[in-house]
Amino acid sequence: MPEKIHNNSEAADIVARIGAGDPSAEKALLDKYFQPMLALLRFRCHEPAVADDLCQETFRIAIEQLREKPMDNPEALGGYIHQIAMNLFINELRRSDRQKTSPDLDSIERQVGEQLSAYDLIQQQQSKIAVETLLATLKTPRDRQVLRLFYLAELDKSEICARLNLTPSHFDRVIYRAKQRLREQLEKNRETGERNL
Numbered sequence: 697m698p699e700k701i702h703n704n705s706e707a708a709d710i711v712a713r714i715g716a717g718d719p720s721a722e723k724a725l726l727d728k729y730f731q732p733m734l735a736l737l738r739f740r741c742h743e744p745a746v747a748d749d750l751c752q753e754t755f756r757i758a759i760e761q762l763r764e765k766p767m768d769n770p771e772a773l774g775g776y777i778h779q780i781a782m783n784l785f786i787n788e789l790r791r792s793d794r795q796k797t798s799p800d801l802d803s804i805e806r807q808v809g810e811q812l813s814a815y816d817l818i819q820q821q822q823s824k825i826a827v828e829t830l831l832a833t834l835k836t837p838r839d840r841q842v843l844r845l846f847y848l849a850e851l852d853k854s855e856i857c858a859r860l861n862l863t864p865s866h867f868d869r870v871i872y873r874a875k876q877r878l879r880e881q882l883e884k885n886r887e888t889g890e891r892n893l
Contacts, residue, residue, distance in 0.1 A: 706852035711770035714762040722759050729777050730755060731875060732847040735830050735882055736778075740785060750788060754781040774850050833881050839874035846871060 706728070713721030733754060737747035757780050767776060827848060831840050838860075845856045857867050 705771045705850070707773035707850060708770040711762055711767055711773055714759065715766045717763070725759065725762075725773075726755060728846070729774065731878065732827055733777060733781055735878070736827055737781060737785065738882065739827075739830065741788075746788060750781065750784045753784055757784075830878070830881065834874075834877055836874070836877065838870060839877055842867075842870055843874050843878060 706724075710721050710724050710728070714725065730751065734747065734751045737750050737754075738744055741747035741750070754777060758777050767773070828844075831843055834840050834843070842856065842860065845851045845859065851859070853864065853867055856862070857864060860867075860870075862870065
C-alpha cells in the first residue's frame with residue numbers, strides 16, 4: 697500500500713519518488729496516466745498502432761527525464777506528460793509529411809518543461825474535451841464521475857474518497873471496474889473506427 701501523502705498531491709509524490717529511484721513510483725505513474733493518454737492519442741491518430749507507439753515513447757521520455765532532474769512544478773505532472781505526447785504527435789505528423797524515419801527527439805527535449813504557449817494551451821483544452829467525450833460514452837454515472845476526478849481533475853485517492861464518501865478499499869474496486877469499462881469502450885470505438893475505414 698503506498699504511503700499516505702501529506703501536504704502534497706499524488707502527482708508531486710510520484711515525481712519525488714521517481715527522482716529518488718523508486719520503481720514503484722514509475723508503476724504508479726503508468727497506472728494513473730497511461731490509459732487516458734493512450735485514449736487521447738488513439739483519438740487523434742488514425743492508426744492505433746502509431747498511437748500505441750507514441751504512448752510508449754511518451755512514458756519512456758517522461759520517466760527518463762524525471763529520473764534525471766526534478767520538475768519545477770511537480771503538481772503539473774499531467775500537463776508535463778501531455779506536452780511530451782503532443783510534441784511526439786506533432787513530430788509524427790511532420791515525419792509522415794516529410795517521410796522521415798525518426799522523430800526529432802532533440803526538439804522534443806528542448807520543448808518539454810518550457811512554459812506552455814497559447815497553442816499548447818488550446819491543444820491541452822482540446823485533449824481534455826476529447827477525453828470528456830470518451831468518458832461521456834460510459835453508461836455508469838459513477839464511472840464517469842470517478843474517472844473525471846482521477847484523470848482530468850487529477851485528485852488523489854484520499855480527496856476522491858472524501859468527495860464520493862468512499863472507503864479506500866471501495867475506491868479501489870470502483871476505479872478498477874471503471875478503468876475496465878473505459879478500456880472496453882476504447883476497444884469498441886477502435887473497432888467501430890476500423891470498420892468505417
